[in-house]
Amino acid sequence: MSRSPSAVLGLGLVLALLLLSAVHLRVGAFDTPWSALPALLWQDDGSAAGFALRDIRLPRLICAMLVGAALAVSGLLIQIVTRNPLGDPGLTGVSGGAAFGVALAITLLSPAVWVVLGSGVAGGALAAVLTFALSHHAGMRSLHLLLAGIAVSAFFIAATGAVIIAQRSSMQTLYFWMIGGFAGKGWPEVALIGPLTASGLAASLALGPILAVLALDDTVARGVGLATGRWRLVSAALSVLLAAGAVAIAGPIAFIGFIAPHLVRHSTPDRAGQLAMRAFLPLTALTGAVLTSGADLATRLIPFGKNAPAGIWVSVFGGILFLLLAQRMLRGPAR
Amino acid sequence: MKPAIWWLTWPAGLVLLGFAALFLGATGATWPDVWTSLGADPEGQAAIIARYRLPRVAAGALVGLHFGLAGAILQVVLRNPLADPTIFGVSGGASMAVVLAMSAAIAVAPPSESINVATNYLPLAWLPPIALSGALIATAVVIALAWDHRLGTISPTRMVLMGVVLGAILNAAVMALVLSLSESRTELAILWLSGSLYARGFENLWPALPWTVAGVALTLALMPSLSALRFDSQTAQSLGVRLKLAVPLSIAGAAALAASAVAVAGPVGFVGLLAPHMAGWLGGVRLGERLWASAAIGAGLVVAADALGRIVIAPAEMPVGIVTSLIGAPVFAALLTRKYRRLHATVGE
Numbered sequence: 001m002s003r004s005p006s007a008v009l010g011l012g013l014v015l016a017l018l019l020l021s022a023v024h025l026r027v028g029a030f031d032t033p034w035s036a037l038p039a040l041l042w043q044d045d046g047s048a049a050g051f052a053l054r055d056i057r058l059p060r061l062i063c064a065m066l067v068g069a070a071l072a073v074s075g076l077l078i079q080i081v082t083r084n085p086l087g088d089p090g091l092t093g094v095s096g097g098a099a100f101g102v103a104l105a106i107t108l109l110s111p112a113v114w115v116v117l118g119s120g121v122a123g124g125a126l127a128a129v130l131t132f133a134l135s136h137h138a139g140m141r142s143l144h145l146l147l148a149g150i151a152v153s154a155f156f157i158a159a160t161g162a163v164i165i166a167q168r169s170s171m172q173t174l175y176f177w178m179i180g181g182f183a184g185k186g187w188p189e190v191a192l193i194g195p196l197t198a199s200g201l202a203a204s205l206a207l208g209p210i211l212a213v214l215a216l217d218d219t220v221a222r223g224v225g226l227a228t229g230r231w232r233l234v235s236a237a238l239s240v241l242l243a244a245g246a247v248a249i250a251g252p253i254a255f256i257g258f259i260a261p262h263l264v265r266h267s268t269p270d271r272a273g274q275l276a277m278r279a280f281l282p283l284t285a286l287t288g289a290v291l292t293s294g295a296d297l298a299t300r301l302i303p304f305g306k307n308a309p310a311g312i313w314v315s316v317f318g319g320i321l322f323l324l325l326a327q328r329m330l331r332g333p334a335r
Numbered sequence: 336m337k338p339a340i341w342w343l344t345w346p347a348g349l350v351l352l353g354f355a356a357l358f359l360g361a362t363g364a365t366w367p368d369v370w371t372s373l374g375a376d377p378e379g380q381a382a383i384i385a386r387y388r389l390p391r392v393a394a395g396a397l398v399g400l401h402f403g404l405a406g407a408i409l410q411v412v413l414r415n416p417l418a419d420p421t422i423f424g425v426s427g428g429a430s431m432a433v434v435l436a437m438s439a440a441i442a443v444a445p446p447s448e449s450i451n452v453a454t455n456y457l458p459l460a461w462l463p464p465i466a467l468s469g470a471l472i473a474t475a476v477v478i479a480l481a482w483d484h485r486l487g488t489i490s491p492t493r494m495v496l497m498g499v500v501l502g503a504i505l506n507a508a509v510m511a512l513v514l515s516l517s518e519s520r521t522e523l524a525i526l527w528l529s530g531s532l533y534a535r536g537f538e539n540l541w542p543a544l545p546w547t548v549a550g551v552a553l554t555l556a557l558m559p560s561l562s563a564l565r566f567d568s569q570t571a572q573s574l575g576v577r578l579k580l581a582v583p584l585s586i587a588g589a590a591a592l593a594a595s596a597v598a599v600a601g602p603v604g605f606v607g608l609l610a611p612h613m614a615g616w617l618g619g620v621r622l623g624e625r626l627w628a629s630a631a632i633g634a635g636l637v638v639a640a641d642a643l644g645r646i647v648i649a650p651a652e653m654p655v656g657i658v659t660s661l662i663g664a665p666v667f668a669a670l671l672t673r674k675y676r677r678l679h680a681t682v683g684e
Contacts, residue, residue, distance in 0.1 A: 086496075134668050143492040147417070147671055150499050154422075154604070155664035161657045166648045179507065254503060308514045315507035319500050323480060326500075330493060331484055 005268045006279040013286040017065070020293045024061045025053060027301065055186065063185040063193065063249060064296040064310065065289040068256055070197045070246040072288025073204050073281060075257020077239035080215045081232050084145050085329055088258035089124075089243035092145065093152030095252035097127025098244040099178065100156040100163070107167045113192050117248050124244040127152050128236060157252075180251030181309025182296045189249050196245040201285055203238055208277040211235060215277075253292070253311045255318030260287040262325055291318075352635050353392050394535040394599055395641045395655070396634040397543060399606055401596035403633015404550060405589040406607025407614070407626050411561050412585045415491035416670055419608035419663075420470075420593030421530075423498035426602030427505030428473025429466035429594040434512045436465045460542040463595035467546075470594035474586060477501055488568075530603040530656020532641050539599050546595035553588040554626060557581060562622045603640075603656045605663020606633050612670065636662075 025041070026032050032049055039045075041053060071089060078087035078094075089095045101123020105116040134148035157178065164174045204211070210231050213221045221228045243257070264283045295317075296310040402420060409418035420426060480501070481494035554561075560581035563574040572578055593607065610633035614625045617632075637655060640662070644653035 130668075134672055137672065143496055144671065146496050147492055148668065150422075150495065151664050151668035151671060154660055154667070158604075158657045158660035158664065162653060162661065165651065165653055165657070175510070179510065308511050312507045312511050315503050316511070319504035319507070322500050323497065323504075326496070327480060330490075 006276075006283060009264070009267055010279070010283055010286065013283065013290055016290050017286065017293065020290065020297055021061055024293065024297050024300075025057050028052060028057060059186045059190045060182050060184075060296070061293060062190050064182045064293040066190070066193050066197045067182070067246040067250045067253065068260075068288035068290070068292030069285035070193070070200060070242040070288070071253060071256040071292070072260030072284045073201060074239040074242040074246070075259075076261040076281065076284045077204065077211070077235050077242070078257065079261055080211050081236045081239065082145055083215070084142075085262070086143075086146055086258065086326055088255060089239065089247075090153070090252060090254035091258065092149035093127040093131045093156065094124045094240055094243045095247050095254070096153035096156035096160070097130075098124035098240075098247040099252045100160045101126075101244070102248045103160045103163045107163050113188075117192065117196070117245065120244040120248040121241055123156070124240040124247070125237070127156055128240050176309050177251045179309050179315065180247075180253035180311030181299070182250055182292075183299075183309065185249065193245050193249045197242065200238060200242040200245070201281075204242075205278065205281055207231075207235060207238070208281060211281075212277040250292075251309075251311060254315050255322055256288050256291055256314060259318050259321050259325075260284045260291060263287050348631070348635065352638055353396065390536045390540065391532050391641065392638055393537070394540050395532050395638040397540060397547060398532070398596040398600045398603060399610075399634035399637030400630045401543070401547065401550065401592040401633070402603060402606040402637070403610035404554060404626060404630040405592040405596075406609075406633070407611040407629035408554065408561065408585055408589040408592075409607065410611050411565055411622065412582055412589070413489060413491065413494065414565070414567075415489075415494060416612070417491060417495050417608065417667065419605060420589060421602045421604045421607060422495060422502065422667075424473040424477045424501035424505065425470045425498075425590055425593045426597045427502040427509070428469040428471070428476075429597040430469070430509050430602070431473070431505045431512075432465050432469025433462060433598065434509050435469075436461070438512060438515075462598035463542055463546050463591075466594040466598040467591050470590040470597070471587060473501060473505065474590050478586075530601040530659070531654035532600050532637075533652065533654070535600060543595045543599050546591055550588055550592040550595075553584070553591075557585055557588065558623060558626075561585060561626075565622065600637075601656065603637060604660040605667065606636055606659050608670075609633075609659075609663050609666055610636060612666065 022034075022037070026034065026037060032053060036049075037053075041058070074089045074094075075087060078089060078092055079085055081087075082092075089098075098120040101119040101121070102116055104123070105111070105119035109115050109119060130152045131145065131148045134151065135142075135144045138144035160178065161174055164177075210226065213224055213226050214228065214231060214235065218228055246253070261280075261284045264280060264287055268283075292310065292314070295313040298313050299308050299310050405420045406418060409420065409423070410416060477494060477498045478489055480497040481489050481491075483490040483493065560571070560576045563571040563576045564581065564585070566574075568578055571581075596603070611625065611629040613632045613636075614628035617628065636659065640658040641655040644655050644658045647653055
């Protein structure tokens with residue numbers, strides 16, 4: 001009985017994802033009839049509609065889903081490691097640091113895929129260390145984690161802007177990249193982020209039992225014989241890896257990592273902690289994928305602000321959700 | 336009380352800095368150039384200085400003065416050492432209101448051609464009041480969100496967090512609006528949104544001046560209340576401050592100063608945070624000293640940051656907002672570690 005609510009939620013999320021994918025693949029400059037959709041997906045008939053479907057819409061959709069899942073799980077890991085329910089790769093500065101690393105690699109080092117990714121991970125890790133150093137004295141559960149994250153993030157975002165503008169790029173390129181989106185993402189991007197996200201998600205799942213203990217009190221965690229320090233470090237590294245991969249592909253999209261775990265917590269009757277980690281992790285990843293692919297579909301369908309990067313809608317609606325949820329959490333009993 | 340020489344340092348330093356900024360740029364300048372540019376009919380290098388650099392330095396000084404004074408007032412009234420109008424959603428609200436008004440104006444009449452995106456749809460003098468209305472709404476929302484029901488006060492840390500998130504929401508919404516307005520204008524709109532003095536002329540400056548005067552006058556009038564507000568609200572009350580009048584009025588004054596600066600140059604980040612702290616490091620115990628020193632330092636900061644942004648990658652330029660953020664964010668981080676105990680006591684976390 002205790003597992004059925006999460007099973008229902010999982011089923012609903014999968015259905016939502018399928019529906020979003022179908023609409024995503026169908027609509028666009030070449031309107032494909034529903035009946036022709038499967039055939040066009042499986043075989044190349046040389047038509048422009050087939051090309052649009054297989055080489056433009058499909059990889060873009062997959063990218064959006066992978067990035068959403070990666071950011072969501074990264075956010076969940078940060079929330080567990082810091083025990084701060086407001087954790088998010090964007091708000092803790094990790095995304096900003098990764099963005100700086102990626103921009104630095106593209107402009108100064110080399111645009112080779114592994115250099116870009118490595119530099120992004122290094123930037124994200126540096127930002128995570130800085131945020132930790134700036135906030136651990138005050139306790140990471142307090143708002144200081146986020147204030148430190150805001151400082152780190154503001155610095156790295158300005159530095160990213162400086163690097164990109166110094167390369168004579170237009171402000172628009174910079175802005176669009178900094179807000180994050182999926183327009184123009186193709187199979188090379190999928191090939192980059194696919195294995196990374198898949199292995200990151202698999203590793204998080206494997207860590208599931210440990211994460212479940214880490215989410216508890218430190219004394220409890222040590223009581224069951226867990227080397228909490230070491231496993232926290234591993235989980236934090238994993239969250240940086242997932243976030244940096246997503247940022248390298250889609251730019252620093254905000255709030256997904258915060259919202260997805262909370263949406264899962266709020267839509268399952270058994271409250272945080274009680275939900276088994278092996279259900280919680282995949283549900284969070286699915287929610288993230290639904291959110292980003294939904295936002296991407298919105299940029300393609302809504303005529304208002306057309307061609308806006310998907311990150312704009314994520315920021316607007318994700319930000320409002322953050323304010324509402326954070327308000328509720330902060331109003332609650334003193335921790 | 337500081338000696339008179341202390342008071343003279345600020346304006347003198349500012350004038351020197353302004354002169355230095357006139358020399359700096361993509362093209363070199365010599366003393367005669369700068370000198371003739373201030374005369375009647377400049378040509379050549381002197382013309383560049385007179386037509387482009389001089390108004391820019393003036394705009395930078397004015398914007399910095401506004402942000403510096405606004406930040407100092409906010410830090411006193413909110414008793415929050417991390418207060419800054421640009422990280423409090425004030426500038427997001429101001430930009431949102433300006434862009435909304437622009438969309439409305441375009442719906443009524445088609446736009447003309449001009450380089451200043453913020454100004455080619457609406458009369459310039461309308462921008463500061465429009466920006467102010469947006470700033471006031473955003474400030475009210477941030478204060479409501481930051482209200483700590485347990486303690487019955489505004490939580491300083493929560494105010495920063497809520498302000499930053501509200502700013503992110505508003506900036507994204509502004510961008511969506513700009514994109515739906517006209518795609519050819521996005522480049523300039525983005526430049527304005529990141530805080531830039533690019534192509535600012537005297538015509539952008541005049542509409543902000545009445546707000547400078549009003550802001551300074553209000554600050555002078557509120558000075559006794561502000562001095563008392565540095566202590567806790569009970570002490571302030573017993574010193575005869577009418578809290579219900581003085582607090583909202585001071586916040587509105589700070590918002591007006593910040594919003595009119597945003598209307599000129601967009602959000603130039605962290606100046607309002609940096610200037611009051613620098614004023615504190617340089618001495619200045621009495622509140623009046625700190626406020627005016629903060630205004631002067633703000634002006635100097637923006638002029639210097641803009642000059643730096645013009646020369647580092649000349650002939651291209653770095654928006655002044657990026658330069659100030661690169662300096663301001665580490666200071667914000669340092670304040671966070673140094674002053675956390677005090678904030679702790681206030682929040683009661």
